[in-house]
Amino acid sequence: MNLTLKIWRQKNAASPGCLETHEARDVSPDMSFLEMLDMVNERLVAGGQEPFVFDSDCREGICGTCSLVINGVPHGSRKGTTVCQLHMRHFQDGQTITVEPWRARAFPIVKDLIVDRAAFDRIMLAGGFISVNTGNAPEANALPVSKEIADLAMDAAACIGCGACVAVCKNASAMLFVAAKVSHLNYLPQGQAEKDRRVKNMVLQMDQEGFGNCTVTGSCEAVCPKEISLDFIAKMNRDYAVAVVKGELKKSAAGGTG
Amino acid sequence: MRIYPAVHYTMGGTWVDYGLMSTLPGLFIIGEANFSDHGANRLGASGLMQGLADGYFILPYTIGHYFASTKPEKIPVGHAEFKKAEEGVRQFTRRLLSINGKRSATSFHKELGRLMWENCGMARTRQSLETNLKRIPELREEFWKNVKVTGSGEELNQNLEHAGRVADFLEFAELLCLDALHREESCGGHFRVEHQTEDGEAKRDDANFAYVAAWEFKGPDKKPELHKEPLVYEEVHLATRSYK
Numbered sequence A: 001m002n003l004t005l006k007i008w009r010q011k012n013a014a015s016p017g018c019l020e021t022h023e024a025r026d027v028s029p030d031m032s033f034l035e036m037l038d039m040v041n042e043r044l045v046a047g048g049q050e051p052f053v054f055d056s057d058c059r060e061g062i063c064g065t066c067s068l069v070i071n072g073v074p075h076g077s078r079k080g081t082t083v084c085q086l087h088m089r090h091f092q093d094g095q096t097i098t099v100e101p102w103r104a105r106a107f108p109i110v111k112d113l114i115v116d117r118a119a120f121d122r123i124m125l126a127g128g129f130i131s132v133n134t135g136n137a138p139e140a141n142a143l144p145v146s147k148e149i150a151d152l153a154m155d156a157a158a159c160i161g162c163g164a165c166v167a168v169c170k171n172a173s174a175m176l177f178v179a180a181k182v183s184h185l186n187y188l189p190q191g192q193a194e195k196d197r198r199v200k201n202m203v204l205q206m207d208q209e210g211f212g213n214c215t216v217t218g219s220c221e222a223v224c225p226k227e228i229s230l231d232f233i234a235k236m237n238r239d240y241a242v243a244v245v246k247g248e249l250k251k252s253a254a255g256g257t258g
Numbered sequence B: 001m002r003i004y005p006a007v008h009y010t011m012g013g014t015w016v017d018y019g020l021m022s023t024l025p026g027l028f029i030i031g032e033a034n035f036s037d038h039g040a041n042r043l044g045a046s047g048l049m050q051g052l053a054d055g056y057f058i059l060p061y062t063i064g065h066y067f068a069s070t071k072p073e074k075i076p077v078g079h080a081e082f083k084k085a086e087e088g089v090r091q092f093t094r095r096l097l098s099i100n101g102k103r104s105a106t107s108f109h110k111e112l113g114r115l116m117w118e119n120c121g122m123a124r125t126r127q128s129l130e131t132n133l134k135r136i137p138e139l140r141e142e143f144w145k146n147v148k149v150t151g152s153g154e155e156l157n158q159n160l161e162h163a164g165r166v167a168d169f170l171e172f173a174e175l176l177c178l179d180a181l182h183r184e185e186s187c188g189g190h191f192r193v194e195h196q197t198e199d200g201e202a203k204r205d206d207a208n209f210a211y212v213a214a215w216e217f218k219g220p221d222k223k224p225e226l227h228k229e230p231l232v233y234e235e236v237h238l239a240t241r242s243y244k
Ligand code: FES
Pocket: A055, A056, A057, A058, A059, A060, A061, A062, A063, A064, A065, A066, A082, A083, A084, A085
Protein backbone atom coordinates (compact mmCIF):
# COMPACT_ATOMS: atom_id res chain seq x y z
CA MET A 1 0.00 0.00 0.00
CA ASN A 2 1.01 3.63 -0.48
CA LEU A 3 0.23 6.27 2.10
CA THR A 4 0.64 9.98 2.65
CA LEU A 5 1.91 10.83 6.11
CA LYS A 6 1.74 14.16 7.83
CA ILE A 7 4.25 13.86 10.66
CA TRP A 8 5.00 16.33 13.42
CA ARG A 9 8.50 17.78 13.22
CA GLN A 10 9.84 19.84 16.13
CA LYS A 11 13.48 20.46 16.96
CA ASN A 12 12.98 20.88 20.71
CA ALA A 13 10.59 22.24 23.31
CA ALA A 14 11.68 25.82 22.66
CA SER A 15 11.16 25.94 18.91
CA PRO A 16 7.81 25.77 17.10
CA GLY A 17 6.90 22.63 15.20
CA CYS A 18 4.90 21.83 12.09
CA LEU A 19 3.50 18.91 10.12
CA GLU A 20 5.75 17.60 7.36
CA THR A 21 4.37 15.58 4.48
CA HIS A 22 6.09 12.34 3.47
CA GLU A 23 5.08 9.53 1.17
CA ALA A 24 5.28 5.98 2.46
CA ARG A 25 5.57 3.60 -0.49
CA ASP A 26 5.25 -0.20 -0.60
CA VAL A 27 3.93 -0.55 2.90
CA SER A 28 3.02 -4.12 3.76
CA PRO A 29 -0.35 -4.54 5.48
CA ASP A 30 1.40 -6.92 7.90
CA MET A 31 3.68 -4.20 9.23
CA SER A 32 2.96 -2.59 12.52
CA PHE A 33 2.54 1.17 12.50
CA LEU A 34 5.97 1.59 14.07
CA GLU A 35 7.61 -0.72 11.53
CA MET A 36 6.08 1.46 8.83
CA LEU A 37 7.63 4.52 10.49
CA ASP A 38 10.96 2.68 10.76
CA MET A 39 10.82 2.18 7.04
CA VAL A 40 10.06 5.84 6.39
CA ASN A 41 12.97 6.78 8.66
CA GLU A 42 15.31 4.35 6.90
CA ARG A 43 14.54 6.06 3.60
CA LEU A 44 15.08 9.49 5.13
CA VAL A 45 18.50 8.41 6.41
CA ALA A 46 19.36 6.97 2.99
CA GLY A 47 18.54 10.34 1.47
CA GLY A 48 20.69 12.15 4.05
CA GLN A 49 17.68 13.59 5.91
CA GLU A 50 17.10 13.37 9.63
CA PRO A 51 14.69 10.63 10.67
CA PHE A 52 11.75 11.38 12.98
CA VAL A 53 12.32 10.40 16.58
CA PHE A 54 9.55 8.48 18.33
CA ASP A 55 9.40 6.40 21.48
CA SER A 56 9.04 2.63 21.62
CA ASP A 57 10.50 -0.23 23.57
CA CYS A 58 8.79 -3.62 23.90
CA ARG A 59 6.59 -3.31 20.80
CA GLU A 60 4.39 -5.92 22.46
CA GLY A 61 1.87 -3.62 24.08
CA ILE A 62 3.16 -4.10 27.60
CA CYS A 63 5.61 -1.32 28.44
CA GLY A 64 3.70 1.89 27.73
CA THR A 65 6.55 3.60 25.89
CA CYS A 66 5.01 4.08 22.46
CA SER A 67 2.96 7.24 22.26
CA LEU A 68 1.61 8.55 18.98
CA VAL A 69 -1.59 10.38 18.17
CA ILE A 70 -2.86 8.98 14.88
CA ASN A 71 -5.50 10.94 13.01
CA GLY A 72 -6.29 12.74 16.25
CA VAL A 73 -6.64 9.63 18.43
CA PRO A 74 -3.95 8.52 20.89
CA HIS A 75 -2.72 5.05 19.83
CA GLY A 76 -5.05 5.18 16.80
CA SER A 77 -8.66 4.18 16.70
CA ARG A 78 -8.44 0.42 17.37
CA LYS A 79 -9.96 -0.30 20.74
CA GLY A 80 -7.68 -1.60 23.48
CA THR A 81 -4.56 -1.41 21.31
CA THR A 82 -1.25 0.38 21.74
CA VAL A 83 0.21 1.91 18.60
CA CYS A 84 3.00 -0.68 18.53
CA GLN A 85 0.34 -3.37 18.16
CA LEU A 86 -1.62 -1.48 15.52
CA HIS A 87 -1.14 -2.98 12.06
CA MET A 88 -1.25 -1.35 8.69
CA ARG A 89 -4.05 -3.66 7.53
CA HIS A 90 -6.39 -1.37 9.46
CA PHE A 91 -5.60 1.47 7.05
CA GLN A 92 -6.54 1.92 3.42
CA ASP A 93 -4.30 2.22 0.41
CA GLY A 94 -3.93 5.87 -0.53
CA GLN A 95 -4.99 7.13 2.88
CA THR A 96 -3.56 10.28 4.45
CA ILE A 97 -2.49 9.74 8.06
CA THR A 98 -1.57 12.41 10.59
CA VAL A 99 0.99 11.47 13.23
CA GLU A 100 1.45 13.72 16.24
CA PRO A 101 2.94 13.54 19.74
CA TRP A 102 1.00 13.52 23.02
CA ARG A 103 -0.06 17.09 23.69
CA ALA A 104 -0.34 18.34 27.27
CA ARG A 105 1.37 21.08 29.23
CA ALA A 106 2.67 18.56 31.74
CA PHE A 107 4.28 16.53 28.91
CA PRO A 108 6.72 18.93 27.23
CA ILE A 109 7.95 17.92 23.79
CA VAL A 110 11.55 16.71 23.72
CA LYS A 111 11.79 16.37 19.96
CA ASP A 112 9.44 15.47 17.08
CA LEU A 113 7.14 12.78 18.47
CA ILE A 114 8.80 12.28 21.87
CA VAL A 115 7.45 13.94 24.99
CA ASP A 116 8.87 14.00 28.50
CA ARG A 117 6.61 11.96 30.79
CA ALA A 118 8.73 12.39 33.93
CA ALA A 119 5.67 13.96 35.59
CA PHE A 120 4.22 10.44 35.83
CA ASP A 121 7.39 9.21 37.52
CA ARG A 122 7.17 11.99 40.09
CA ILE A 123 3.55 11.06 40.82
CA MET A 124 4.68 7.46 41.37
CA LEU A 125 7.46 8.63 43.67
CA ALA A 126 4.89 10.50 45.73
CA GLY A 127 3.06 7.31 46.73
CA GLY A 128 3.08 4.53 44.18
CA PHE A 129 4.86 2.06 46.42
CA ILE A 130 4.43 -0.10 49.53
CA SER A 131 6.91 -0.52 52.34
CA VAL A 132 8.01 -4.05 53.17
CA ASN A 133 10.93 -5.54 54.98
CA THR A 134 13.38 -7.25 52.72
CA GLY A 135 15.09 -10.44 53.74
CA ASN A 136 13.10 -13.61 53.80
CA ALA A 137 10.30 -13.98 51.32
CA PRO A 138 7.00 -13.65 53.22
CA GLU A 139 4.93 -16.75 53.90
CA ALA A 140 2.53 -16.97 50.97
CA ASN A 141 -0.54 -17.65 53.15
CA ALA A 142 0.15 -14.92 55.69
CA LEU A 143 -1.86 -12.33 53.76
CA PRO A 144 -5.02 -13.81 52.29
CA VAL A 145 -6.41 -11.84 49.33
CA SER A 146 -9.93 -12.58 48.15
CA LYS A 147 -10.56 -13.34 44.50
CA GLU A 148 -12.68 -10.18 44.08
CA ILE A 149 -9.96 -7.93 45.46
CA ALA A 150 -7.20 -9.67 43.55
CA ASP A 151 -9.16 -9.23 40.31
CA LEU A 152 -9.87 -5.55 40.93
CA ALA A 153 -6.27 -4.81 41.85
CA MET A 154 -5.11 -6.69 38.78
CA ASP A 155 -7.44 -4.69 36.52
CA ALA A 156 -5.98 -1.48 37.93
CA ALA A 157 -2.44 -2.77 37.67
CA ALA A 158 -2.98 -3.34 33.95
CA CYS A 159 -2.25 0.39 33.43
CA ILE A 160 1.01 0.67 31.51
CA GLY A 161 1.40 4.39 32.24
CA CYS A 162 1.57 5.46 28.59
CA GLY A 163 -0.31 8.72 29.10
CA ALA A 164 -2.90 8.29 26.35
CA CYS A 165 -5.55 9.30 28.92
CA VAL A 166 -3.84 12.67 29.32
CA ALA A 167 -3.31 13.10 25.59
CA VAL A 168 -6.96 12.60 24.71
CA CYS A 169 -8.49 14.58 27.59
CA LYS A 170 -9.67 18.09 26.73
CA ASN A 171 -8.41 19.13 30.18
CA ALA A 172 -5.19 17.08 29.93
CA SER A 173 -6.20 15.39 33.16
CA ALA A 174 -4.17 12.49 34.52
CA MET A 175 -7.00 11.17 36.70
CA LEU A 176 -7.31 7.77 35.03
CA PHE A 177 -3.58 7.06 35.39
CA VAL A 178 -3.40 8.22 39.01
CA ALA A 179 -6.64 6.40 39.87
CA ALA A 180 -5.31 3.14 38.44
CA LYS A 181 -2.06 3.44 40.37
CA VAL A 182 -3.75 4.44 43.65
CA SER A 183 -6.43 1.74 43.35
CA HIS A 184 -3.99 -1.03 42.56
CA LEU A 185 -2.24 -0.61 45.90
CA ASN A 186 -5.16 0.71 47.96
CA TYR A 187 -7.22 -2.42 47.23
CA LEU A 188 -4.56 -4.83 48.42
CA PRO A 189 -3.77 -5.67 52.06
CA GLN A 190 -0.12 -4.86 51.40
CA GLY A 191 -1.09 -1.30 50.55
CA GLN A 192 -3.20 -0.51 53.62
CA ALA A 193 -0.47 1.00 55.81
CA GLU A 194 0.07 3.92 53.45
CA LYS A 195 -3.43 4.05 51.99
CA ASP A 196 -4.43 7.57 53.07
CA ARG A 197 -1.03 9.15 52.60
CA ARG A 198 -0.72 7.55 49.19
CA VAL A 199 -3.91 8.98 47.74
CA LYS A 200 -3.32 12.45 49.20
CA ASN A 201 0.28 12.71 48.08
CA MET A 202 -0.28 11.35 44.61
CA VAL A 203 -3.22 13.67 43.97
CA LEU A 204 -1.23 16.61 45.30
CA GLN A 205 1.69 15.80 43.02
CA MET A 206 -0.68 15.39 40.06
CA ASP A 207 -2.03 18.89 40.66
CA GLN A 208 1.43 20.36 41.05
CA GLU A 209 2.53 18.90 37.73
CA GLY A 210 -0.10 20.95 35.95
CA PHE A 211 -2.50 18.25 34.81
CA GLY A 212 -6.07 19.47 34.41
CA ASN A 213 -9.18 18.53 36.33
CA CYS A 214 -11.51 15.65 35.56
CA THR A 215 -14.92 16.48 34.16
CA VAL A 216 -15.89 12.83 33.71
CA THR A 217 -16.10 12.95 29.92
CA GLY A 218 -14.81 9.41 29.71
CA SER A 219 -12.61 9.85 26.64
CA CYS A 220 -9.68 8.48 28.67
CA GLU A 221 -11.46 5.18 29.21
CA ALA A 222 -12.32 5.06 25.51
CA VAL A 223 -8.73 5.37 24.28
CA CYS A 224 -6.95 3.50 27.07
CA PRO A 225 -5.07 0.61 25.43
CA LYS A 226 -5.61 -1.41 28.61
CA GLU A 227 -9.27 -0.37 28.92
CA ILE A 228 -8.89 0.86 32.49
CA SER A 229 -12.33 1.62 33.88
CA LEU A 230 -13.59 5.02 35.05
CA ASP A 231 -14.76 3.18 38.20
CA PHE A 232 -11.23 3.53 39.54
CA ILE A 233 -11.59 7.31 39.46
CA ALA A 234 -14.65 6.94 41.69
CA LYS A 235 -12.65 4.67 44.00
CA MET A 236 -9.83 7.20 44.17
CA ASN A 237 -12.22 10.06 44.92
CA ARG A 238 -13.73 8.03 47.73
CA ASP A 239 -10.33 7.14 49.18
CA TYR A 240 -9.29 10.77 48.89
CA ALA A 241 -12.39 12.04 50.71
CA VAL A 242 -11.89 9.51 53.50
CA ALA A 243 -8.24 10.47 53.86
CA VAL A 244 -9.10 14.18 54.05
CA VAL A 245 -11.82 13.59 56.65
CA LYS A 246 -9.47 11.50 58.76
CA GLY A 247 -6.94 14.30 58.66
CA GLU A 248 -3.26 14.13 59.51
CA LEU A 249 -1.88 11.72 62.06
CA LYS A 250 -1.11 13.48 65.30
CA LYS A 251 2.63 13.90 65.66
CA SER A 252 4.02 12.03 68.64
CA ALA A 253 4.86 14.34 71.52
CA ALA A 254 8.21 12.63 71.87
CA GLY A 255 8.98 13.69 68.35
CA GLY A 256 10.62 11.42 65.93
CA THR A 257 12.83 11.46 63.00
CA GLY A 258 10.02 10.44 60.66
CA MET B 1 1.03 -16.14 21.39
CA ARG B 2 3.60 -17.68 19.11
CA ILE B 3 6.55 -19.31 20.82
CA TYR B 4 9.64 -19.81 18.77
CA PRO B 5 13.41 -19.89 19.26
CA ALA B 6 14.78 -16.38 19.47
CA VAL B 7 17.88 -14.54 20.55
CA HIS B 8 16.27 -14.20 23.95
CA TYR B 9 17.14 -17.82 24.59
CA THR B 10 20.85 -17.22 24.29
CA MET B 11 22.52 -18.37 27.49
CA GLY B 12 24.99 -16.30 29.42
CA GLY B 13 25.34 -12.77 30.70
CA THR B 14 27.59 -10.42 32.58
CA TRP B 15 30.00 -12.00 35.03
CA VAL B 16 29.15 -11.48 38.72
CA ASP B 17 30.54 -12.87 41.95
CA TYR B 18 28.51 -14.86 44.49
CA GLY B 19 27.14 -11.61 45.93
CA LEU B 20 25.98 -10.68 42.41
CA MET B 21 28.47 -7.83 42.10
CA SER B 22 30.14 -7.33 38.74
CA THR B 23 33.81 -6.54 38.18
CA LEU B 24 32.93 -2.88 38.80
CA PRO B 25 32.80 -2.37 42.58
CA GLY B 26 29.30 -1.36 43.64
CA LEU B 27 27.65 -2.39 40.38
CA PHE B 28 25.31 -5.28 41.16
CA ILE B 29 23.67 -7.12 38.30
CA ILE B 30 20.60 -9.21 38.96
CA GLY B 31 18.09 -11.22 37.00
CA GLU B 32 18.58 -12.30 33.45
CA ALA B 33 21.35 -9.80 32.78
CA ASN B 34 23.90 -11.76 34.80
CA PHE B 35 25.32 -15.14 33.87
CA SER B 36 24.97 -16.86 37.21
CA ASP B 37 21.87 -19.02 36.81
CA HIS B 38 22.20 -19.62 33.11
CA GLY B 39 22.97 -23.26 32.67
CA ALA B 40 22.88 -25.11 29.44
CA ASN B 41 19.21 -24.39 29.18
CA ARG B 42 16.96 -21.87 30.85
CA LEU B 43 13.76 -21.76 28.89
CA GLY B 44 10.36 -21.29 30.45
CA ALA B 45 9.94 -18.55 33.08
CA SER B 46 13.50 -18.83 34.42
CA GLY B 47 13.78 -15.06 34.03
CA LEU B 48 10.99 -14.48 36.56
CA MET B 49 12.44 -17.07 38.90
CA GLN B 50 15.85 -15.48 38.77
CA GLY B 51 14.53 -11.96 39.30
CA LEU B 52 12.65 -13.12 42.39
CA ALA B 53 15.42 -15.30 43.79
CA ASP B 54 18.09 -12.63 43.33
CA GLY B 55 15.85 -9.90 44.69
CA TYR B 56 14.44 -11.77 47.67
CA PHE B 57 17.31 -13.93 48.82
CA ILE B 58 20.60 -12.46 47.73
CA LEU B 59 20.53 -8.72 47.28
CA PRO B 60 19.01 -7.83 50.67
CA TYR B 61 22.17 -9.27 52.21
CA THR B 62 24.86 -8.47 49.70
CA ILE B 63 23.94 -4.87 48.87
CA GLY B 64 23.35 -4.19 52.54
CA HIS B 65 26.75 -5.62 53.30
CA TYR B 66 28.32 -3.52 50.59
CA PHE B 67 26.84 -0.31 51.97
CA ALA B 68 27.73 -1.23 55.52
CA SER B 69 31.34 -1.98 54.70
CA THR B 70 32.14 0.70 52.14
CA LYS B 71 32.01 4.42 52.49
CA PRO B 72 31.21 5.77 49.08
CA GLU B 73 32.99 9.06 48.64
CA LYS B 74 31.68 11.84 46.51
CA ILE B 75 33.35 11.50 43.15
CA PRO B 76 34.00 14.88 41.61
CA VAL B 77 33.46 15.26 37.87
CA GLY B 78 36.97 16.70 37.73
CA HIS B 79 38.36 13.24 38.54
CA ALA B 80 40.90 12.07 35.98
CA GLU B 81 38.98 8.86 35.26
CA PHE B 82 35.79 10.80 34.71
CA LYS B 83 37.54 13.15 32.31
CA LYS B 84 38.96 10.16 30.45
CA ALA B 85 35.55 8.48 30.15
CA GLU B 86 33.89 11.71 29.06
CA GLU B 87 36.52 12.32 26.43
CA GLY B 88 36.14 8.72 25.26
CA VAL B 89 32.41 9.19 24.71
CA ARG B 90 32.98 12.47 22.90
CA GLN B 91 35.49 10.90 20.57
CA PHE B 92 33.27 7.91 19.93
CA THR B 93 30.34 10.20 19.09
CA ARG B 94 32.43 12.44 16.88
CA ARG B 95 33.86 9.48 15.06
CA LEU B 96 30.43 8.02 14.32
CA LEU B 97 29.10 11.35 13.10
CA SER B 98 32.07 12.13 10.91
CA ILE B 99 32.15 8.91 8.83
CA ASN B 100 29.26 10.09 6.67
CA GLY B 101 29.20 6.92 4.60
CA LYS B 102 26.50 5.33 2.52
CA ARG B 103 24.88 2.65 4.73
CA SER B 104 22.52 3.18 7.66
CA ALA B 105 23.18 1.62 11.07
CA THR B 106 19.97 -0.38 10.58
CA SER B 107 21.29 -2.04 7.45
CA PHE B 108 24.42 -3.17 9.33
CA HIS B 109 22.27 -4.32 12.22
CA LYS B 110 20.10 -6.39 9.88
CA GLU B 111 23.06 -7.94 8.10
CA LEU B 112 24.68 -8.86 11.39
CA GLY B 113 21.39 -10.24 12.69
CA ARG B 114 21.05 -12.46 9.65
CA LEU B 115 24.61 -13.74 10.01
CA MET B 116 23.96 -14.62 13.63
CA TRP B 117 20.60 -16.19 12.91
CA GLU B 118 21.92 -18.34 10.09
CA ASN B 119 25.30 -19.29 11.50
CA CYS B 120 25.15 -18.97 15.27
CA GLY B 121 21.53 -19.91 15.92
CA MET B 122 20.13 -22.93 17.70
CA ALA B 123 22.21 -25.31 15.58
CA ARG B 124 25.75 -24.27 14.72
CA THR B 125 28.66 -26.02 13.07
CA ARG B 126 32.39 -25.42 13.04
CA GLN B 127 32.01 -24.23 9.48
CA SER B 128 29.14 -21.83 10.08
CA LEU B 129 30.94 -20.30 13.06
CA GLU B 130 34.14 -19.91 11.11
CA THR B 131 32.22 -18.16 8.36
CA ASN B 132 30.96 -15.67 10.92
CA LEU B 133 34.36 -15.18 12.49
CA LYS B 134 35.57 -14.12 9.07
CA ARG B 135 32.52 -12.06 8.09
CA ILE B 136 31.94 -10.14 11.33
CA PRO B 137 35.34 -8.40 11.47
CA GLU B 138 34.88 -7.47 7.81
CA LEU B 139 31.45 -6.08 8.52
CA ARG B 140 32.81 -4.19 11.52
CA GLU B 141 35.51 -2.68 9.39
CA GLU B 142 32.97 -1.65 6.79
CA PHE B 143 30.78 -0.16 9.51
CA TRP B 144 33.57 2.12 10.69
CA LYS B 145 34.21 3.25 7.13
CA ASN B 146 30.79 3.42 5.62
CA VAL B 147 28.09 4.02 8.23
CA LYS B 148 25.86 7.04 7.83
CA VAL B 149 24.68 8.73 11.00
CA THR B 150 22.49 11.81 10.63
CA GLY B 151 22.03 14.76 12.99
CA SER B 152 24.41 15.96 15.69
CA GLY B 153 25.60 14.90 19.09
CA GLU B 154 24.12 17.96 20.78
CA GLU B 155 20.50 16.85 21.06
CA LEU B 156 18.33 13.74 21.23
CA ASN B 157 19.52 11.61 18.32
CA GLN B 158 18.09 8.10 18.08
CA ASN B 159 20.05 7.43 14.92
CA LEU B 160 23.32 8.07 16.74
CA GLU B 161 22.16 6.00 19.70
CA HIS B 162 21.34 3.08 17.43
CA ALA B 163 24.69 3.31 15.64
CA GLY B 164 26.44 3.11 19.03
CA ARG B 165 24.51 -0.03 19.89
CA VAL B 166 25.28 -1.62 16.55
CA ALA B 167 28.98 -0.84 17.09
CA ASP B 168 28.74 -2.80 20.37
CA PHE B 169 26.86 -5.66 18.74
CA LEU B 170 29.56 -5.93 16.10
CA GLU B 171 32.08 -6.66 18.85
CA PHE B 172 29.87 -8.85 20.98
CA ALA B 173 28.58 -11.01 18.13
CA GLU B 174 32.13 -12.06 17.39
CA LEU B 175 32.61 -13.17 20.97
CA LEU B 176 29.39 -15.22 20.85
CA CYS B 177 30.72 -17.09 17.82
CA LEU B 178 34.15 -17.51 19.35
CA ASP B 179 32.66 -19.04 22.48
CA ALA B 180 30.38 -21.33 20.46
CA LEU B 181 33.34 -22.50 18.42
CA HIS B 182 35.42 -23.08 21.51
CA ARG B 183 32.80 -25.25 23.20
CA GLU B 184 33.23 -28.57 21.39
CA GLU B 185 30.12 -30.21 22.75
CA SER B 186 26.37 -29.77 22.55
CA CYS B 187 24.69 -28.48 25.62
CA GLY B 188 21.13 -27.15 25.94
CA GLY B 189 20.68 -24.10 23.74
CA HIS B 190 24.13 -24.63 22.24
CA PHE B 191 23.70 -27.39 19.67
CA ARG B 192 26.86 -28.13 17.75
CA VAL B 193 25.74 -30.29 14.86
CA GLU B 194 29.01 -32.25 15.05
CA HIS B 195 28.21 -33.33 18.60
CA GLN B 196 24.98 -35.25 18.71
CA THR B 197 23.83 -38.72 19.66
CA GLU B 198 22.51 -41.17 17.12
CA ASP B 199 18.94 -40.02 17.64
CA GLY B 200 19.83 -36.36 17.27
CA GLU B 201 20.07 -35.38 20.94
CA ALA B 202 22.68 -33.00 22.35
CA LYS B 203 25.91 -34.80 23.29
CA ARG B 204 27.75 -33.19 26.20
CA ASP B 205 31.42 -33.61 27.00
CA ASP B 206 31.61 -33.28 30.77
CA ALA B 207 35.20 -34.45 30.91
CA ASN B 208 36.40 -31.40 29.01
CA PHE B 209 33.72 -28.74 29.25
CA ALA B 210 32.18 -28.82 32.72
CA TYR B 211 33.04 -25.18 33.26
CA VAL B 212 31.67 -21.69 32.78
CA ALA B 213 33.63 -19.75 30.19
CA ALA B 214 34.18 -16.21 31.47
CA TRP B 215 35.65 -14.15 28.65
CA GLU B 216 37.58 -11.07 29.59
CA PHE B 217 37.27 -8.18 27.17
CA LYS B 218 40.69 -6.88 26.22
CA GLY B 219 39.62 -4.15 23.85
CA PRO B 220 38.21 -4.14 20.33
CA ASP B 221 40.15 -6.20 17.79
CA LYS B 222 42.04 -7.93 20.62
CA LYS B 223 41.54 -11.57 21.55
CA PRO B 224 39.44 -11.93 24.69
CA GLU B 225 40.97 -13.97 27.48
CA LEU B 226 39.27 -17.13 28.67
CA HIS B 227 38.88 -17.77 32.40
CA LYS B 228 37.49 -21.17 33.28
CA GLU B 229 35.23 -21.51 36.29
CA PRO B 230 34.78 -25.22 36.95
CA LEU B 231 31.30 -26.48 37.73
CA VAL B 232 31.51 -28.45 40.95
CA TYR B 233 28.45 -30.39 42.03
CA GLU B 234 28.29 -31.70 45.57
CA GLU B 235 24.69 -32.77 46.11
CA VAL B 236 23.17 -33.13 42.69
CA HIS B 237 25.17 -34.90 40.04
CA LEU B 238 25.46 -34.27 36.36
CA ALA B 239 22.96 -36.28 34.39
CA THR B 240 21.41 -36.16 30.96
CA ARG B 241 17.87 -34.91 30.78
CA SER B 242 15.65 -36.53 28.22
CA TYR B 243 12.67 -34.67 26.81
CA LYS B 244 11.33 -37.82 25.20
S1 FES C 1 6.30 -0.10 22.74
FE1 FES C 1 5.80 -1.06 24.63
S2 FES C 1 3.67 -0.72 24.71
FE2 FES C 1 4.16 -0.01 22.73
